[in-house]
Amino acid sequence: MKIRTFFYTVEQGVVGIFKNKWFTVATVATISACLFVFGIFYAIAFNVANIVQTAEENVSVTVFFDEGTSEEGIEEIGEMIGRRSEVYRYEYISAEQAWEDFSVQLGEYAEGFTENPLANCANYQIYLSDVSKQNQLVNYLKGVEGIRKINKSDFTADTLSGINMVLIYVFAGIILILFAVSVFLISNTVTMGISVRKEEINIMKYVGATDFFVRAPFVFEGMIIGLIGAAIPMGLLYYLYGIATAFVEEKFAFLSFLTFLPAYEIFQYLVPFSLLIGVGIGFLGSFFTVRKHLKV
């Protein structure tokens, strides 16, 4: 592209934005509305996923050792556990530590014990990387020599992995539908806007303009409109996210599990993704719509 063609493209693109004010406003509003709703669902999905993940991280499997197992034997079992992909982290709880923790719960009743009633209760607390793999790990542990007993929580694990699956499907579905609706609405708006300028495109073609020369200002205009349309809801969401999360945390303080991700964790992906969608839709919408009118 010649430098003067580049400047012409930029100039005409910017002129087009202001020249077709109502088209610009309608397209920016459509993109903004779609990406705003998209952003809300994205933020909710990530926060819910985070709450579930936090809950999952607290689901553990406990293994107790055969009586008389040596320290080396326990360490060896620990290493075997640590090598498993299902394991997020594991922690050794000695008999003394187990009793100390339990004494806190017993309070004054603990003073009645002169010996450690949990002398044979040294164990590994194993936290899972994925609760749905609890049974897989338990089956493996059953075959490990030196393990006497395995405690697990089928109900919690099953419930959490069930919630996880439902959330994945529901949010993926909602985001996909929103995305499809956004593309449809935006491309319709772009189509209407450019159809009005069909005559202008025809004249350009009669005078001998190449497809590129005709299309470039429209595509540039579309990309700028897409960018503005995406930037507005992102700014608005960033502002509202802080207010909304602070409000919910204050009003529902009794729900201890209700914690929100900090804004930057949500927006570090949402912002570039939305801007990319906005620019991409602006580019594709104008590119293909203008193409329809280029066959002159």
Next chain:
Amino acid sequence: MSEPKRKKKETDANNISDYAIYLDNVSKTFSDGVPALSNINLKVKHGEFVFIVGVSGAGKSTLIKLLLRELKADSGTIYVNGFNLMNIRHGRIPKFRRTLGVVFQDFRLLKDRNVYENVAFAQRVAQKSEREIRRNVPAMLSLVGLAGKYKHKPKQLAGGEQQRVALARALVNKPRLLLADEPTGNLDLINTAEIMKLLETVNEKGTTVVVVTHNDKLVNDMKKRVVTIKQGMIVSDAEEGGYFYED
């Protein structure tokens, strides 16, 4: 290929460069099966002034569309300014169109741009530098008598003035061929005379001019070559001919 046939082809190829328009046995049928043009043979030499006349629906507009390569003929041979329009690639069409100037009945000006920008647009499309544009556009506006109105938008101009802007745009790239489709169709007598005078001036400077019209008075006054189309066929082709309107 037999010797006489090969000789004829070679002769034709040599001749094509003499013509601004070379149509040999050209036919076009619309998608609904209605024939628009049948076996058209038309040769226009460089520097000629030709009227193409006929009643509404005779096939004049279809012919212009074929010459602009807006439509492609079903059969035959079409050369315009040396470009073979039967097998020109889509990407070469803009280059071909820059060798033409086109004027339409409805002017087809860019409404949001002023007179200067409308004319300059044709130069920008042809990748002319700003310096050339600043030199050529005012000169062309002077030629059509609109130098003083270069800042006006099309809607601020009268019909005749709009057509003169369209003419300036068509001529600014110094085309070898000017196609004018009913250029005076929306104009009064005075403006019609002015536009025709301009077209004659352009022709005298060496540009081939083809005017499509059904204005019998205009054609009869000018005493130029007249090609008459009727029901998609050329029914007469006369030097200093006339047109006797029958609808």
